[in-house]
Amino acid sequence: xxxxxxxxxxxxxxxxxxxxxxxxxxxxxxxxxxxxxxxxxxxxxxxxxxxxxxxxxxxxxxxxxxxxxxxxxxxxxxxxxxxxxxxxxxxxxxxxxxxxxxxxxxxxxxxxxxxxxxxxxxxxxxxxxxxxxxxxxxxxxxxxxxxxxxxxxxxxxxxxxxxxxxxxxxxxxxxxxxxxxxxxxxxxxxxxxxxxxxxxxxxxxxxxxxxxxxxxxxxx
Numbered sequence: 001x002x003x004x005x006x007x008x009x010x011x012x013x014x015x016x017x018x019x020x021x022x023x024x025x026x027x028x029x030x031x032x033x034x035x036x037x038x039x040x041x042x043x044x045x046x047x048x049x050x051x052x053x054x055x056x057x058x059x060x061x062x063x064x065x066x067x068x069x070x071x072x073x074x075x076x077x078x079x080x081x082x083x084x085x086x087x088x089x090x091x092x093x094x095x096x097x098x099x100x101x102x103x104x105x106x107x108x109x110x111x112x113x114x115x116x117x118x119x120x121x122x123x124x125x126x127x128x129x130x131x132x133x134x135x136x137x138x139x140x141x142x143x144x145x146x147x148x149x150x151x152x153x154x155x156x157x158x159x160x161x162x163x164x165x166x167x168x169x170x171x172x173x174x175x176x177x178x179x180x181x182x183x184x185x186x187x188x189x190x191x192x193x194x195x196x197x198x199x200x201x202x203x204x205x206x207x208x209x210x211x212x213x214x215x216x217x218x219x220x
């Protein structure tokens with residue numbers, strides 16, 4: 001029996017696990033969703049090498065890749081390694097020129113190397129890194145979402161974000177961005193679908209918007 005469904009692979013943001021996509025439901029007669037998970041990179045591994053290894057986890061030809069935040073950067077790197085139908089980038093950047101000034105500053109001063117990433121078991125601190133939000137309420141939820149607590153992985157991820165070198169947006173990329181994103185301010189974005197009142201964690205808090213709009217975005 002031929003497989004006529006569109007296979008959509010979902011990649012969470014830095015330190016997050018696939019539970020951030022629990023609210024995402026696409027019509028099952030047309031789409032089948034699959035989640036990807038972070039693994040701890042080998043020493044000295046580039047983001048491109050990491051992406052190639054992640055491509056091994058894709059079981060269907062010509063998929064749609066959707067990535068959130070750092071996961072959005074990763075799926076763009078994956079699209080350089082394999083044929084994809086479409087790349088959807090959520091709450092992320094599509095080239096290095098969209099990175100905020102503080103991250104460009106970190107690139108040249110290496111100040112990000114001084115971040116206290118040894119405290120990754122402090123969920124409030126990890127949420128600040130991963131989601132750009134100071135978390136006081138719903139701490140138990142963030143403990144559920146942020147389960148990748150390996151210091152080597154966190155150091156590597158921050159370094160890859162700061163030093164991402166993509167000059168131009170790739171073809172066939174759809175960029176969805178929240179108007180109130182505090183990690184990657186929307187003012188830096190050139191082409192994106194804005195989400196009113198959307199924050200960096202809108203994949204969790206605005207799942208209804210995605211359920212309403214993603215099918216059309218994928219099929220366009």
